[in-house]
Amino acid sequence: MSITIEKATCADAAEILRYLKQIGAETDNLTFGAEGLPFTTESEAAYIRQMENSCDAIMLLAKENGKIVGDASLSRLPRRMKHRGDLGVSVLKEYWNRGIGSQLLLEIINFAKENAFEVIDLQVRSDNLPAIHLYEKFGFKKIGMHPVFFKIGDEEIAFDYMCLKLQ
Numbered sequence: 001m002s003i004t005i006e007k008a009t010c011a012d013a014a015e016i017l018r019y020l021k022q023i024g025a026e027t028d029n030l031t032f033g034a035e036g037l038p039f040t041t042e043s044e045a046a047y048i049r050q051m052e053n054s055c056d057a058i059m060l061l062a063k064e065n066g067k068i069v070g071d072a073s074l075s076r077l078p079r080r081m082k083h084r085g086d087l088g089v090s091v092l093k094e095y096w097n098r099g100i101g102s103q104l105l106l107e108i109i110n111f112a113k114e115n116a117f118e119v120i121d122l123q124v125r126s127d128n129l130p131a132i133h134l135y136e137k138f139g140f141k142k143i144g145m146h147p148v149f150f151k152i153g154d155e156e157i158a159f160d161y162m163c164l165k166l167q
């Protein structure tokens with residue numbers, strides 16, 4: 001198995017939307033389920049185009065033989081929060097525990113350092129132990145929690161807020 005980590009390009013837009021439907025069906029850890037995100041291929045391509053050469057946002061894709069098996073993104077917050085970036089990461093279930101999440105996170109942290117982010121923020125289900133382990137491995141610390149961050153049906157799901165200080 002040879003996994004590559006690369007920046008998303010407009011040409012990936014349709015495959016990203018398909019990937020999000022798959023990962024949404026595989027886990028209840030994300031903000032969406034099997035329906036994926038309500039974007040068209042064109043709007044996703046435009047979103048990716050905005051990030052080309054941006055120092056404020058990046059989307060990385062982990063691929064095996066051209067197929068997307070993981071993704072990670074970092075987006076700078078606006079105005080008085082612009083020292084901070086919001087992180088998201090996911091990997092297809094079949095590929096968990098092979099170090100792909102770690103590779104994606106390392107590249108995101110490198111981008112953040114190169115582009116003068118001071119803090120990386122994330123929110124993670126309090127019961128998502130593999131993700132929390134991964135984040136702690138890279139130095140993220142829990143800074144708070146939300147008792148009902150998600151509701152899936154009637155189920156109330158708590159989240160931890162975590163951050164990594166880069167400076």
Ligand SMILES: CC(C)(COP(=O)(O)OP(=O)(O)OC[C@H]1O[C@@H](n2cnc3c(N)ncnc32)[C@H](O)[C@@H]1OP(=O)(O)O)[C@@H](O)C(=O)NCCC(=O)NCCS
Pocket residue numbers: 027029030089090091092095096097098099100101102103122123124125128129130131133134137
């Ligand atoms: C979280 C996620 C991105 C991790 O991706 P991954 O490719 O499996 O990550 P890695 O293989 O690099 O690291 C996983 C780590 O979790 C550890 N782990 C696995 N199961 C664990 C558990 N039940 N408790 C604690 N740690 C666990 C692994 O041992 C590994 O740690 P190590 O590198 O010290 O050995 C992946 O599980 C995923 O996509 N989950 C669904 C979406 C999601 O939850 N995204 C995060 C939203 S905040």
